[in-house]
Amino acid sequence: MTAVDPTVDPDREAMGGADPDRLVEIDDFLGDPDAHGPRGLPRTIIGWLTTTDHKALGIAYIVTSMVFLGIGGALAGVIRAELAEPGLQLVSVETYNSVFTIHGSVMVYLFAVPFGFGMANYLLPLQIGAPDLAFPRLNAFSYWLYLIGGAVMLLGFVADGGAASFGWFAYPPLSGAAGTPGIGADMWIVSIILTGTSGTLTAVNVIATVTMMRTPGMTLFRMPILTWNMFITSFMVLVAFPVLSGALLMLLADRQFGTHFFDPVDGGSPILWQHLFWFFGHPEVYIVALPFFGVVTEIFPVFSRRPVFGYKGLVLATLAIGALSTSVWAHHMFATGDLVLPFFAATSLLIGVPTGVKIFNWIGTMWDGSLSFEAPMKFAIGFLVTFVAGGVTGIMLASPTLDFHLTDSYFVVAHFHYVMGGTVIFAMFAAIYFWWPKVTGRLLSEKLGTWHFWLLMAGFNVTFFVQHLLGRAGMPRRVPDYRPIENFELWNKISSFGFLILVASMVPFLINVVRSLRSPATVGADPWHANSLEWATFSPPADHNFTWLPPIRSERPVFDLRWINFEGVGAPTSADAWEARHDHDEQWLPLHQWSDEEEQKRTTGPRPIERTSEGQSSDEDRADGDRGDDGEEIT
Amino acid sequence: MKIEAILWTGVAVFYIVIGLLYLAVGGDTAGVVLLLLATGLGGLVAGWVWDWTRRNGERVENRADVDAIDSTGVVGVYPTASLRPLALAIGVTAMFLGIPLGSWLSMVGIAIVASQVLLLTRDTDT
Incomplete structure (x- = not known):
């Protein structure tokens, strides 16, 4: 074999191959992390404003969405403070309406979905062995559209008449020109059109990347579940988001150009809005949730030291959820009465089946495993607990008879915050603790992580569990005031107190982040001994991600590599583990190389990325036939 | 790209089945139209992927026994940073x-x- 480059050409001695009992470390293969040019994020403002790197944009998405989480959380603080006692203490009724509208809109449109897109940006190309997303500039455009669109929504607060005040689903006629005359409402509509378009473009990017840019050997059914879930989520985005954008344009036309799409006086139909909105709105909750299902599916196997249980079952369950979620929309509209109730009740109950399959598989993954409870695992289990609690009330609400009683009460608020809030927050922190070493090259403190977890667990459940009781006793949603009947006063106080614990839980997290960022970056490529391909590169990854790739023979290529000396585990046959792999070892080559030195030095203009065979004559013929000459030009 | 094609065909088939079912049980017009339009979306992409596969054959990325080496040459031309x-x-x-x-x-x-x-x-x- 022709030596290519000592830093990327693994040799058996160097990686401990002579000692069959030694577990191979990924770092043994990688060599000097700084030998391949710059790593990490842009260091200048211009760098950030102009970047098209999927990793930088992924971090930008995640940081921006966390800032929006802070804003949405502050608005939630206003709501809980107002409701802590009966009567109006803090804000006027109009302001309260704006506050809960923007709280909901920020959390759903500007935090939960974009955080998922941020993870897709950062992790998806790494997990499939690609150098970037398929359309990097489109990706940058999506991000800026999201950031500016989000700012437009918040600027509504300083507009004449205040921010939008019709709830995050904007039912007409309340959201019409007569119902909400202010300019803030129009800005809300424009904002959602912009962020929705941003999401649609990201979905196109993700689908193109997964379809066309997987590295050889990474067949669809070897992709990590997180990538699968992003892929399926993107299908759903393509079905759902354009419908919302269309409906919002109709609403904007009603308000600005005097059309009558949703105006019953002139033959329009407010119910039409509800159908269009919820045709987006229900897939939306799964668009939010599926990436986070993917996150915990990455985490459970690592901390259980077992392969994921029922890989194909999980993929099929995700597909089933994706499909069914677009045919359940009108269960949000049971109370309108103008519906085929059995159809939507049946599909809504049916969606519990694939969701149950997923929960079964997660438990199956942990069952009999060698569990350890590092911070990512704690948060992933926290996710499981809150998600099951929210799922159970979801089954209750899917029954029209119960829904008629509970609709528009705090029971729905509690259900919604368990499935959307708890699921997203716990899985989000699981993701942050899990991939933090990959992104920064540093670890987060386990001790502070434990404080963070238990405070969040307590705060979340104290805040939202009593809201079930409030709703059952009849407290309506979206009211700033209530009479001191039943136990309303006590339960609301408990809920507001829980919010304070929630806020307190962010303190150890922030300390943790700051302390970690100030420590030296010393973590290797694979600190958790994980499974998927993003752990086969440096932390933080090199420019365009990989300097070489291991052979991919299962859905856990990094695991296979670490166990390569062990017969029957990492090795595919019972023959000598190393010999069985010999053919592949010869092919461990730098995957992405610049085509020549001159191209690399250029700072402007497109940069070609090349996979080279470097004298592997036996493979050159094949290479010519594949993609040798007609490399796709991706801009 | 057979599996991709099957996936997108599945999208189209699911929506036409659920759309016709919804029509049969007396669903609202907007919902039926949306479901049938989603059929079109799935069908459009499925058609493109089938056609791509027919013209270009199976891609090396979809074979189970290949390595990075099996797909060499220029993978893509990436744009630089841009305002x-x-x-x-x-x-x-x-x-x-x-x-x-x-x-x-x-x-x-x-x-x-x-x-x-x-x-x-x-x-x-x-």
Whole structure:
């Protein structure tokens, strides 16, 4: 074999191959992390404003969405403070309406979905062995559209008449020109059109990347579940988001150009809005949730030291959820009465089946495993607990008879915050603790992580569990005031107190982040001994991600590599583990190389990325036939 | 790309089945139309993927026994850093915000978008 480059050409001695009992470390293969040019994020403002790197944009998405989480959380603080006692203490009724509208809109449109897109940006190309997303500039455009669109929504607060005040689903006629005359409402509509378009473009990017840019050997059914879930989520985005954008344009036309799409006086139909909105709105909750299902599916196997249980079952369950979620929309509209109730009740109950399959598989993954409870695992289990609690009330609400009683009460608020809030927050922190070493090259403190977890667990459940009781006793949603009947006063106080614990839980997290960022970056490529391909590169990854790739023979290529000396585990046959792999070892080559030195030095203009065979004559013929000459030009 | 094609065909088939079922049980017009349009979306992509597979054959990425070495050559040409995506996003925002705030803003937005799209397309020549 022709030596290519000592830093990327693994040799058996160097990686401990002579000692069959030694577990191979990924770092043994990688060599000097700084030998391949710059790593990490842009260091200048211009760098950030102009970047098209999927990793930088992924971090930008995640940081921006966390800032929006802070804003949405502050608005939630206003709501809980107002409701802590009966009567109006803090804000006027109009302001309260704006506050809960923007709280909901920020959390759903500007935090939960974009955080998922941020993870897709950062992790998806790494997990499939690609150098970037398929359309990097489109990706940058999506991000800026999201950031500016989000700012437009918040600027509504300083507009004449205040921010939008019709709830995050904007039912007409309340959201019409007569119902909400202010300019803030129009800005809300424009904002959602912009962020929705941003999401649609990201979905196109993700689908193109997964379809066309997987590295050889990474067949669809070897992709990590997180990538699968992003892929399926993107299908759903393509079905759902354009419908919302269309409906919002109709609403904007009603308000600005005097059309009558949703105006019953002139033959329009407010119910039409509800159908269009919820045709987006229900897939939306799964668009939010599926990436986070993917996150915990990455985490459970690592901390259980077992392969994921029922890989194909999980993929099929995700597909089933994706499909069914677009045919359940009108269960949000049971109370309108103008519906085929059995159809939507049946599909809504049916969606519990694939969701149950997923929960079964997660438990199956942990069952009999060698569990350890590092911070990512704690948060992933926290996710499981809150998600099951929210799922159970979801089954209750899917029954029209119960829904008629509970609709528009705090029971729905509690259900919604368990499935959307708890699921997203716990899985989000699981993701942050899990991939933090990959992104920064540093670890987060386990001790502070434990404080963070238990405070969040307590705060979340104290805040939202009593809201079930409030709703059952009849407290309506979206009211700033209530009479001191039943136990309303006590339960609301408990809920507001829980919010304070929630806020307190962010303190150890922030300390943790700051302390970690100030420590030296010393973590290797694979600190958790994980499974998927993003752990086969440096932390933080090199420019365009990989300097070489291991052979991919299962859905856990990094695991296979670490166990390569062990017969029957990492090795595919019972023959000598190393010999069985010999053919592949010869092919461990730098995957992405610049085509020549001159191209690399250029700072402007497109940069070609090349996979080279470097004298592997036996493979050159094949290479010519594949993609040798007609490399796709991706801009 | 057979599995991709099957996936997208599955999307189309699911929506036509559920759409016709919804029509049969007396669903609302908007819902039926949306479901059938989703059939079109799935069918469009499925058709493209089938056709791509028919013309180009199976891609090396979908074989189970290959390595990085099996697909060599120029993988892609990646664009460098650029201010255009940001400018384009500002332009699009101005275009839409002009609807409630005044048509002058839309005009500015259209000018930015047009210039940036032009510059973006010219970028790819170099």
